[in-house]
Amino acid sequence: MITVKLLIFSLSLLLGCCIWNVLSCKSVDFGNGGTACVCDENYCDFIGPAKKPGGNGYVIYTSNLAGLRFNASYGKFIQDNGNSGSKKKHFKHLINKKKHEKRDYDNTILELNEDVTYQSIFGFGGAFTDSTGFNIKSLPLKLQTAIMISYFGMEGIEYNVGRVPIGGTDFSPYSYSYDDGPEDKNLTNFALKDLDYKYKIPFVKEAKILNDELELYGSAWTAPIWMKTNNSTVGGTIKPEMYQTWANYYVKFLEEYEKNNISFWGITTGNEPSLALFPLILANVNTVGWTPDQLAKWVSENYGPTLRNSKYKDIKLMAMDDQRYFLPGLYKVLDGPTNASSYIDGIAVHWYLDKYVPATTLNTTHYKYADKFILSTEACEGSTRVDKGVRLGNWQRGENYAKDIIDDLNNWVIGWVDWNMAINMTGGPTYVENIVDAPIIVDGKSKVFYKNPMYYAMGHFSKFLPRGSRRISLTGDYTNLDIVAFKKPKGGIAIEILNRYNYSIPLKIRYKNNKLISLNVTPKSMNTVYW
Numbered sequence: 001m002i003t004v005k006l007l008i009f010s011l012s013l014l015l016g017c018c019i020w021n022v023l024s025c026k027s028v029d030f031g032n033g034g035t036a037c038v039c040d041e042n043y044c045d046f047i048g049p050a051k052k053p054g055g056n057g058y059v060i061y062t063s064n065l066a067g068l069r070f071n072a073s074y075g076k077f078i079q080d081n082g083n084s085g086s087k088k089k090h091f092k093h094l095i096n097k098k099k100h101e102k103r104d105y106d107n108t109i110l111e112l113n114e115d116v117t118y119q120s121i122f123g124f125g126g127a128f129t130d131s132t133g134f135n136i137k138s139l140p141l142k143l144q145t146a147i148m149i150s151y152f153g154m155e156g157i158e159y160n161v162g163r164v165p166i167g168g169t170d171f172s173p174y175s176y177s178y179d180d181g182p183e184d185k186n187l188t189n190f191a192l193k194d195l196d197y198k199y200k201i202p203f204v205k206e207a208k209i210l211n212d213e214l215e216l217y218g219s220a221w222t223a224p225i226w227m228k229t230n231n232s233t234v235g236g237t238i239k240p241e242m243y244q245t246w247a248n249y250y251v252k253f254l255e256e257y258e259k260n261n262i263s264f265w266g267i268t269t270g271n272e273p274s275l276a277l278f279p280l281i282l283a284n285v286n287t288v289g290w291t292p293d294q295l296a297k298w299v300s301e302n303y304g305p306t307l308r309n310s311k312y313k314d315i316k317l318m319a320m321d322d323q324r325y326f327l328p329g330l331y332k333v334l335d336g337p338t339n340a341s342s343y344i345d346g347i348a349v350h351w352y353l354d355k356y357v358p359a360t361t362l363n364t365t366h367y368k369y370a371d372k373f374i375l376s377t378e379a380c381e382g383s384t385r386v387d388k389g390v391r392l393g394n395w396q397r398g399e400n401y402a403k404d405i406i407d408d409l410n411n412w413v414i415g416w417v418d419w420n421m422a423i424n425m426t427g428g429p430t431y432v433e434n435i436v437d438a439p440i441i442v443d444g445k446s447k448v449f450y451k452n453p454m455y456y457a458m459g460h461f462s463k464f465l466p467r468g469s470r471r472i473s474l475t476g477d478y479t480n481l482d483i484v485a486f487k488k489p490k491g492g493i494a495i496e497i498l499n500r501y502n503y504s505i506p507l508k509i510r511y512k513n514n515k516l517i518s519l520n521v522t523p524k525s526m527n528t529v530y531w
């Protein structure tokens with residue numbers, strides 16, 4: 001039933017008829033330094049399927065502070081004899097460069113080399129929090145579908161990764177686990193909540209219908225309080241006598257979701273254990289703490305063996321699910337005396353302290369543990385005390401997303417997953433009032449939703465870097481632009497370019513020694529160039 005409805009809906013969008021008349025952004029300026037695009041029951045912007053490049057050309061999609069959103073245009077390669085731009089001049093240019101200074105770039109040529117390859121892309125996406133489902137459901141059905149297509153559909157930004165919280169988060173109506181009664185070591189009372197059936201499962205299923213490449217991973221915030229050392233949803237650690245029960249709990253979760261026909265690609269060791277260990281930051285958010293020694297013991301003796309001996313033995317186990325800042329703690333787990341490392345497939349990083357820890361830390365981590373992938377598993381704007389909550393239309397926040405994603409991708413990260421996909425006009429609901437921003441803001445009362453610049457920032461990556469895209473070498477002096485380049489799995493190249501400055505920057509890229517791309521990257525813009 002739902003499938004048929006979605007199909008008709010998608011088809012009418014593709015044909016550009018019937019349901020919505022126009023597909024370009026209707027911008028609204030809330031005076032926050034940029035614009036949001038509003039969607040109501042009669043009007044919403046959809047990018048549509050990615051345009052095909054012509055024979056000897058490429059497509060450029062641009063979004064910028066001036067208000068363009070996925071503006072598509074075409075370019076032609078310039079035939080080049082290999083002599084444009086002198087190497088000598090280029091070198092001189094490097095010596096003379098000063099940070100952030102407006103310069104003459106006309107002679108700078110970047111070299112694209114698809115024979116030098118790096119990591120392969122897993123994907124991009126967001127989290128199916130209770131608040132996401134609750135907010136989407138506060139809209140009329142037609143707008144609910146518009147949000148889902150905007151994120152997962154071919155007419156939207158084609159998210160292919162989703163994070164599913166195991167139990168409650170700070171973006172739930174209250175804290176909960178799946179066994180909140182009295183002590184229940186055998187988990188006989190384990191059961192999903194009506195919140196799963198109302199706010200998570202239906203949206204996960206709809207997303208999967210819209211994009212059958214969708215892959216999911218689960219993260220738990222807190223264990224039942226009877227498993228914890230301080231009998232509280234906040235802080236504390238798991239009692240050692242409950243280590244095996246806590247491992248079994250994860251398998252139970254996978255079984256219960258499987259009964260609803262939802263399967264998981266990955267799972268983590270638990271969301272942000274640092275919050276429990278350093279309770280000064282966000283002291284009231286539900287958490288489980290792990291010291292490196294405790295985590296190593298639990299993974300090696302309980303969680304690892306339990307997962308690998310279950311029918312979910314192939315699930316990707318990701319350690320950390322926490323800020324880059326805590327990577328040294330993870331090194332202790334991986335290098336320590338236990339065999340925990342043998343169970344860990346990947347490293348899950350969050351973005352909140354990225355300002356204080358350079359992205360090159362991830363490059364270092366990659367070379368230290370080359371057999372483990374690195375995935376960015378949570379990010380959001382508006383989480384800090386000085387810059388809290390929603391700022392409708394703010395360009396800076398979209399730019400911050402694009403900058404962080406490019407930095408991560410240039411340092412071996414295989415994908416980037418946002419936090420709440422939809423929150424309300426004040427940044428919730430969040431039962432601990434930890435309000436934040438999101439790419440889509442819902443105003444249920446007025447029956448509208450807004451797409452923030454962060455939505456378009458995510459889209460420049462999620463739509464144009466399909467799973468299996470391979471990062472390739474791009475060399476040269478591009479201090480003032482943020483750039484990363486990929487070879488696409490079915491052939492062709494995609495280049496992501498961010499200009500954070502308020503002036504245009506000319507850019508030349510040479511491909512295969514003779515094809516030259518010459519662009520003028522508009523001020524304050526995100527761009528995807530592909531062919």
Ligand SMILES: *[C@@H]1O[C@H](CO)[C@@H](O)[C@H](O)[C@H]1NC(C)=O
Nearest residue numbers: 060062068071072073074522
């Ligand atoms: C936007 O797209 C149109 C063609 O669709 C093109 O003429 C124009 O140059 C584009 N603007 C930018 C800034 O890319």
Ligand SMILES: *[C@@H]1O[C@H](CO)[C@@H](O)[C@H](O)[C@H]1NC(C)=O
Nearest residue numbers: 182183184185186187188189
């Ligand atoms: C848990 O299950 C085991 C094995 O079936 C049983 O021996 C034990 O009594 C049960 N414990 C509780 C607390 O129910």
Ligand SMILES: *[C@@H]1O[C@H](CO)[C@@H](O)[C@H](O)[C@H]1NC(C)=O
Nearest residue numbers: 181182225226230231232233
């Ligand atoms: C833990 O807290 C719950 C609810 O707050 C309470 O009912 C229970 O008695 C407490 N258990 C212990 C062992 O303190």
Ligand SMILES: *[C@@H]1O[C@H](CO)[C@@H](O)[C@H](O)[C@H]1NC(C)=O
Nearest residue numbers: 230232234235236276277279
């Ligand atoms: C649980 O432990 C944390 C520290 O990990 C502490 O901040 C919090 O107050 C504790 N809660 C209770 C009810 O003891």
Ligand SMILES: *[C@@H]1O[C@H](CO)[C@@H](O)[C@H](O)[C@H]1NC(C)=O
Nearest residue numbers: 201205257258259260261262
């Ligand atoms: C799961 O899928 C099967 C086969 O398509 C179907 O028969 C069953 O009703 C589904 N179960 C749920 C809970 O959706």
Ligand SMILES: *[C@@H]1O[C@H](CO)[C@@H](O)[C@H](O)[C@H]1NC(C)=O
Nearest residue numbers: 300301305338339340342343
């Ligand atoms: C890892 O160590 C634990 C505890 O010593 C053991 O039970 C488990 O079998 C080991 N796993 C592997 C893969 O060696």
Ligand SMILES: *[C@@H]1O[C@H](CO)[C@@H](O)[C@H](O)[C@H]1NC(C)=O
Nearest residue numbers: 359360361363364367410411
């Ligand atoms: C990443 O680390 C490798 C190995 O240490 C080093 O050769 C390379 O220059 C680093 N790359 C970046 C971008 O820091």
Ligand SMILES: *[C@@H]1O[C@H](CO)[C@@H](O)[C@H](O)[C@H]1NC(C)=O
Nearest residue numbers: 424426427428429430433435
């Ligand atoms: C929006 O979220 C805020 C913050 O949690 C909450 O106080 C408010 O009730 C929510 N509003 C609606 C309409 O859900």
Ligand SMILES: *[C@@H]1O[C@H](CO)[C@@H](O)[C@H](O)[C@H]1NC(C)=O
Nearest residue numbers: 100500501502503504523524
């Ligand atoms: C560009 O940015 C600089 C520094 O932030 C500022 O001084 C200048 O006024 C801006 N120019 C324009 C045209 O916005």
